[in-house]
Amino acid sequence: MSKAARKVIDEARESRNPELDLQDKQITSLEEIPGLLSLEHITRLSLPHNRLTMIPPAIANLVNLEILNLFNNIIEELPTSISSLNKLRILNVGMNRLDALPRGFGSFPVLEVLDFTYNNISEGESLPGNFFMLESLRALYMGDNDFEVLSPEIKNLRNLQILSLRDNDLITLPREIGELTRLRELHVQGNRLQVIPPEIGQLDLLGSRCCLRLECNPWVPMIADQLLLGPSHVMDLLRNDSYKFVYQRHIQNESQAPPKNFEAKNRKISRKRETA
Numbered sequence: 001m002s003k004a005a006r007k008v009i010d011e012a013r014e015s016r017n018p019e020l021d022l023q024d025k026q027i028t029s030l031e032e033i034p035g036l037l038s039l040e041h042i043t044r045l046s047l048p049h050n051r052l053t054m055i056p057p058a059i060a061n062l063v064n065l066e067i068l069n070l071f072n073n074i075i076e077e078l079p080t081s082i083s084s085l086n087k088l089r090i091l092n093v094g095m096n097r098l099d100a101l102p103r104g105f106g107s108f109p110v111l112e113v114l115d116f117t118y119n120n121i122s123e124g125e126s127l128p129g130n131f132f133m134l135e136s137l138r139a140l141y142m143g144d145n146d147f148e149v150l151s152p153e154i155k156n157l158r159n160l161q162i163l164s165l166r167d168n169d170l171i172t173l174p175r176e177i178g179e180l181t182r183l184r185e186l187h188v189q190g191n192r193l194q195v196i197p198p199e200i201g202q203l204d205l206l207g208s209r210c211c212l213r214l215e216c217n218p219w220v221p222m223i224a225d226q227l228l229l230g231p232s233h234v235m236d237l238l239r240n241d242s243y244k245f246v247y248q249r250h251i252q253n254e255s256q257a258p259p260k261n262f263e264a265k266n267r268k269i270s271r272k273r274e275t276a
Helices: 003-015 057-061 080-084 152-156 175-179 198-202 221-229 231-238 241-252 262-275
Strands: 019-021 044-046 067-069 090-092 113-115 139-141 162-164 185-187 211-213
Touching: 003 019, 057 080, 152 175, 175 198, 198 231, 198 241, 211 231, 221 231
Parallel strands: 019 044, 044 067, 067 090, 090 113, 113 139, 139 162, 162 185, 185 211
Antiparallel strands: none
16 A cells, blocks of 8 residues: 555544545555455545555445545446445546446445446346336436447436436437426437437427537437427427428337448447456
């Protein structure tokens, strides 16, 4: 353990400081920091920009943890015990090497912000069965992963205000996103989408504190033309009966699914290799 990290731990133990910042300390394992996982009083643990490869099950000992930042490490797997952190409100595991989330992950009772941007997670076995039971979630950042589809169960995240799906391989969006009535930001740029469910047209995504990002998708001409005029024109289009007919015809013909955007995917793979 570096002298800098040891000093931070010693100060936290002596002062009972609830916030522990171990950013960019060249840490490769939490086991090399004696006493860290026994500091039950800490509420915020920041470990971004280190070299962690795994998180030990004993992370569950930090029973008062509210914020856990593991951004930009090389973590390949999270322990199932992490979901027993009942006070956790913010979890950032972005820019790691995760290809799945652990079993039981959806049992966080008060989690509000989840960021697993820039990993290798996809739909199916990558997400645990109870993932969409995170009803307290307000912001979900899933960008730069490998999603091609998204479960209709997304509708269960009823308090969601921000949904970021940018730079995946999505070929479709579930209609059920339209049931997320509190949604104010939707980021779907950089996917393989050709159409948008008309139900999304009923959401409030155009206010001063709202954001709708649609660029860099192979949209059907009807959407592409309106997007040139701005997102508000796309939202108007989604409420149009002519568009609803086009949408229905499109999804009924699965053989028209667009080819993979290999150029975009290769750019994503190259970026991941550069940060490895």
